[in-house]
Amino acid sequence: MARRNKLESATVNTESVAPASRRGFLKTSAALAGSAALGVLGPGRRVFSGQEPSGVSARGKMYGLIYFDVEDYFSPPETPSHTLPGQLADIMHKHGMRGSFHIMGERARFWERHRMTSVIESIKRHDVSLHYDRGSIHPTTAEEVSELDWFQGVDRVLFRELPGFQALQRIFGKCSGLTQHGGTFAAQIVYAAGKLGKPFFYSPFRLPGRNVAWYCNNLLIGGYQAPFSFDVFYKDTPKFEAQLAKVNPYLDKRAEAFDFTAMFGCHPVRALMDEFPDAINFSNGASPSPKDWVAPTLAKDASVPRILRNFERLIVTLVEHPKVEWTTVEGINNLYGQRPVRVGDRHVLAGAEEVVRNGGPTYTPLLSAGELLYLLARRVIAPAKTYDVPQVMGPTEEPGKNKPGAAVSPAALAHEIVRAVMSSGYLPPRLECGGGSVSLGSAMLQLACHATGRDLPPENKRRLSVDAIPGVPEATENVKRYKKWRIHGQRYRQGPILEHFKRQCWTLKPAFTQQEYDQGVALGRYLNPMFERK
Numbered sequence: 001m002a003r004r005n006k007l008e009s010a011t012v013n014t015e016s017v018a019p020a021s022r023r024g025f026l027k028t029s030a031a032l033a034g035s036a037a038l039g040v041l042g043p044g045r046r047v048f049s050g051q052e053p054s055g056v057s058a059r060g061k062m063y064g065l066i067y068f069d070v071e072d073y074f075s076p077p078e079t080p081s082h083t084l085p086g087q088l089a090d091i092m093h094k095h096g097m098r099g100s101f102h103i104m105g106e107r108a109r110f111w112e113r114h115r116m117t118s119v120i121e122s123i124k125r126h127d128v129s130l131h132y133d134r135g136s137i138h139p140t141t142a143e144e145v146s147e148l149d150w151f152q153g154v155d156r157v158l159f160r161e162l163p164g165f166q167a168l169q170r171i172f173g174k175c176s177g178l179t180q181h182g183g184t185f186a187a188q189i190v191y192a193a194g195k196l197g198k199p200f201f202y203s204p205f206r207l208p209g210r211n212v213a214w215y216c217n218n219l220l221i222g223g224y225q226a227p228f229s230f231d232v233f234y235k236d237t238p239k240f241e242a243q244l245a246k247v248n249p250y251l252d253k254r255a256e257a258f259d260f261t262a263m264f265g266c267h268p269v270r271a272l273m274d275e276f277p278d279a280i281n282f283s284n285g286a287s288p289s290p291k292d293w294v295a296p297t298l299a300k301d302a303s304v305p306r307i308l309r310n311f312e313r314l315i316v317t318l319v320e321h322p323k324v325e326w327t328t329v330e331g332i333n334n335l336y337g338q339r340p341v342r343v344g345d346r347h348v349l350a351g352a353e354e355v356v357r358n359g360g361p362t363y364t365p366l367l368s369a370g371e372l373l374y375l376l377a378r379r380v381i382a383p384a385k386t387y388d389v390p391q392v393m394g395p396t397e398e399p400g401k402n403k404p405g406a407a408v409s410p411a412a413l414a415h416e417i418v419r420a421v422m423s424s425g426y427l428p429p430r431l432e433c434g435g436g437s438v439s440l441g442s443a444m445l446q447l448a449c450h451a452t453g454r455d456l457p458p459e460n461k462r463r464l465s466v467d468a469i470p471g472v473p474e475a476t477e478n479v480k481r482y483k484k485w486r487i488h489g490q491r492y493r494q495g496p497i498l499e500h501f502k503r504q505c506w507t508l509k510p511a512f513t514q515q516e517y518d519q520g521v522a523l524g525r526y527l528n529p530m531f532e533r534k
């Protein structure tokens with residue numbers, strides 16, 4: 001909310017966790033053969049090597065969605081900011097567009113309490129997801145999580161946000177995800193939402209050509225990345241027109257290079273009022289009691305009919321864009337929510353080549369660095385033609401530095417990794433075989449060299465931390481910026497947020513639509529298939 005939101009989040013839908021058949025997702029034909037790098041994508045696609053762009057374009061269209069962060073629960077019931085979201089919904093409905101409404105639990109309960117059923121009915125025709133149950137009320141979910149260890153943090157997110165998911169389900173009959181509000185981001189939040197079957201909208205990652213990713217075993221859906229916005233401009237037609245003129249060039253350019261792009265419709269409260277109510281009440285950790293909450297004032301030049309007229313012009317522009325296929329958060333989850341659950345040994349070997357080339361950990365189009373590490377270990381112990389993909393998590397504690405002990409065999413590394421993952425579902429922070437301390441990155445490089453029969457690269461070519469994983473340094477900078485969100489108070493501890501974020505980068509990989517995977521890859525929607533025991 002507050003700032004021109006770089007930070008909204010996404011959502012999930014409950015249906016998405018329903019087990020899906022293991023078969024029937026094996027589209028596309030051959031094509032894999034000579035594919036240089038990782039041989040994952042189907043015909044007509046550029047093969048994604050982890051470094052180069054892989055824009056959409058075989059389909060000729062980019063997916064897009066338009067979303068709204070709906071946040072006012074301060075203004076008296078007769079204020080137009082309570083009805084504007086329903087009016088925006090009606091305009092989109094008239095033009096056959098479904099919007100994605102990111103709604104705070106408090107906001108939804110306000111409508112319910114005041115029996116504003118026509119607003120609810122208008123919004124119901126669109127996609128709805130949770131914009132955190134209590135938004136900026138302190139402590140925010142991110143503030144609380146930043147004070148806790150991994151497992152306590154996950155529990156806290158479930159405890160705090162479940163009532164919000166339930167409220168939206170009760171009021172709108174649906175809730176398709178969790179959508180980032182301001183700087184409220186943490187790896188535990190993404191993971192916990194995934195456990196509830198809710199994708200997370202907003203991603204700190206900017207992977208080449210791809211705007212939906214897997215992280216913490218949940219889908220991250222890229223948020224608004226355009227250098228312009230509409231919030232306060234709908235009420236000022238000349239300024240609105242200046243913004244509107246940027247839309248088609250922006251979408252044209254994005255469609256050339258990306259699979260998916262989110263457009264931000266507005267914060268309805270900001271289209272009408274002088275300030276964000278959250279900024280008035282909760283900046284820098286301020287925590288007034290509800291009876292002292294201050295409502296925002298209506299902007300003098302705010303005319304609802306003018307705002308709606310201009311909004312309709314935006315919607316017409318979007319609907320007419322020839323290169324965008326409009327969908328919603330729920331739609332993106334349906335399109336991208338299938339993950340590889342069984343891969344071939346050749347996919348693991350291709351990943352090993354990629355690790356050697358990279359000099360350290362990396363993901364592939366099919367496997368996160370963590371999954372690849374596990375499977376490289378697994379194939380040392382029990383090589384096979386195909387393997388179940390373990391939805392393994394990154395370590396929860398401080399990773400170890402490399403401290404040489406006795407020389408360690410690939411088998412010793414492999415046994416320790418497999419044992420640790422099988423017993424917990426998490427990678428260990430470090431490996432202790434040989435009496436030393438082997439970092440995960442070092443173990444991965446050793447196992448990749450073993451798999452490919454290559455020598456270890458020279459020391460100066462090795463990159464053993466998660467920063468070797470493409471996209472991680474840039475995403476870390478994005479997560480660092482969340483500290484500057486004006487709502488955060490003293491309780492927000494940046495250190496633990498960053499540490500957990502980075503450890504879980506072992507779970508990062510790009511997401512693809514099911515048509516993009518090669519036929520040799522089995523896909524599924526279910527969470528955490530158990531590993532093979534053989």
Ligand SMILES: [Zn+2]
Nearest residue numbers: 001069181182
């Ligand atoms: Zn927000």
